[in-house]
Amino acid sequence: MFQPQYEAMPAGELGELQLSRLRTVLERVYANVGHYRRSFHEAGFRPDQLTTLDDLRRVPFTVKDDLRRGYPFGMFAAPLHDIVRVHSSSGTTGQITVVGYTRGDIERWSDLMARTFVCAGATADDIVQVTYGYGLFTGGLGAHYGSERLGAMTVPISGGNTARQVQVLRDFGVTVLACTPSYALLIAETARELGVDMRSLPLRVGVFGAEPWSEAMRTQVEGALGITAIDIYGLSEVMGPGVAAECLHKTGLHIFEDHFLVEIIDPDTLEPVAEGERGEVVFTTLTKEGIPVIRYRTRDISRIIPGQCACGRTMRRMERVTGRTDDMLIIRGVNVYPSQIEQVLMGVPGVAPHYQVVLTKRRSMDQVEVHVEVGPDIRFDEIRALEGLQKTVSAAIASALAVSVKVKLVEPKSIQRSEGKAKRVVDLRSEGANQ
Template sequence: MYWNREMECMPAEERKILQLERLQGLVRRVYENVPHYQRVLREAGIRPGDIKSLDDLAHLPFTTKDDLRRTYPFGLFATPLANTVRVHASSGTTGKPTVVGYTRKDIDTWSEVMARTLMCAGVKDDDIIQIAYGYGLFTGGLGVHYGAEKVGATVVPISVGNTKRQIMLMEDFGTTVLACTPSYALHLSEVLEEMGTDRSRIRLRVGVFGAEPWSPQMAREIEKKLNVVAIDIFGLSEIIGPGVASECLYNTGLHIFDDHFLPEIIDPATGAQLPPGEEGELVITTLTKEAFPLIRYRTRDIAALYVEPCPCGRTHVRMSKVMGRTDDMLIIRGVNVFPSQIESVLLEIGHAEPHYLLVVDRKGPLDHLEVWVEVSENFFRDEVRHLESLGKTIKREIESTLGIGVEVRLVEPKTIERSQGKAKRVVDKRDLPGKNKPKEG
């Protein structure tokens, strides 16, 4: 089931010709209209006419989030504000937010790629989709909204929060598709259980989840608790919002809509391009964006690309699930640690809830990692020796995975703070003031 069969199933060689034409047009547009890009391209000794093949992409300079902050708010826009019909912005947790803009054509493109995303998940015009991503400056809610309307599905634009009301409307409206962050999906499942809701009254069949890294084990947990097919979607505000890539029902990776978004994987340390199958930092060039085009934007997301055919028939290059972020990566005693590695271990072991917190501190000259893990309700009430045994098992498996020593603290159910948006997984006391600890088991 496709939204745009011609583009989604285009032969690879034809797509490369299209990508090159669009890349050449992009470089010409930013050179002529964006002072930042004119300057950095000149410094690199590149003129628009130098782009002769897709291999020349590797010679173009990278764009980083710092570039976006330095040119705040509209310095990277390639069209006049009079032609900009929408602006969105990141949360701006450190300093100024990053601001992105859209022309009418950009909004049409966004709706198009989100329609493809939802069709990848099997969403049809007779579905009722409840959108529990945030609306407003965050791109999540409105991005999914426009794609759902383009497909013809019935949209429930409830936004995030008010979880009991979310569940009431799921029952009353007969919601079949849920769109939210994976961590909020887990929270919904907990509240469903607390409310004693009759699961036969919940008609959900598909979940469209994104906006934060999550492991395959967490996907299985969500599928079990909500009785849905969990589909991973990928996007980021700087590129367009949600709609950059999506899993299909064959779960062979996320199809990147590379007629609009040209992907690379690079070594985050050297910037060198890596071949398909190797893990590194995902870099994306926006081939068709008008208001806010980006060349070789470093996403900070860790992933790999795959070019083998998918049984669904789509010919786009695919990416793995995001394995972590270079800015979320912790370096503990010289070892790279991603929260998703620990999440996978916890969900494989069982008896632990998929709610955890990594607390990093410095004791003398050495870094110290403590993993707080929520234990399931029934197991927490079990004998102390069983809790001790579980703690030792978790410690052994995490240490085996990471290759460093850790401390594990088992905590009562519901004591780690829940998120209605992106989950907070790390407290780094090397840089941040300490916070109250949850009650330990």
């Protein structure tokens, strides 16, 4: 553990720490951010009324639109003079939102990312290749500061130029790779093309996040790179990477609860779900100064895993994020997450892990096409074998997800590879793309 005094803190002590920090942050936003002052007034709440953590439920939620409305600096709780850095959300779901960090925020973020690397088994002796993008995206600099805080040799290569990524991994003897899981697969694929045997390199651990991925994909990345793949979690609105991380037991992501208060709610009723049930993850930052968020609805779907982890950390674990409330597809009334489709494809031999879900509408009915690349193992000389594969895939999806989809085989590499986040769903339903 990087900070055992916090990471293994007894639950009672942690609760007291959270309560005192919560009071401080509520007072901070109440005094400094117009949005929160107004929303607290409307709810008839004053920070001095907080006596238990449960009182937080009297405070209204914060949503992405609140942050957008404050663009660029309206939600900051510190004077610009005290802000030493800004990042922004990746803007994948709309207009970007800007987040600001004070010097103290950067310090705490570095510690939390160092915790994350230690969770993955890294030490100061490691060589960490940071392939997350550097820039407004929080991934690159977040991982960079954490790796340096740990004392590891940090390779700030950023994203892109996959052939060079492979070369540096090999030539520098890199032991820890930090990037998105889909980019890790692209690296594996590129290494194969270049004739580099990734499994024989010193690379040992992957610290992967910034997009939802499945357990099957973990198996695949681990096999292709000969590594242990660790899932990490974070979002720029809350801080960036370093909100939660798996330890080597791989039984869920430890939420760094001394800095982030977590709630799981039913996205429809907004009530808390029963313990261990799946729902939308809501965070309140306890220590952020630049842009704290109070009861921020992440849209990510997860649950709290009951019980203690064998690693000794007392911080509770969340299950890997299986999807987002806003990328959940409702296909003829059935809720489907793209990650579930991926899970199915991984189980079908001959299918490459690259896929895209294309949604269209035909006479007001949702149509789903799954585009799958023909892998090198398919005997595609015979039309019969190709048709058999299409049938196998659609039958597997139908039996696992109870939706019927049309499977289209496409040429290798025709689905765009990600250097940041994979575009897994193309929704043409609102574009009048009647077919």
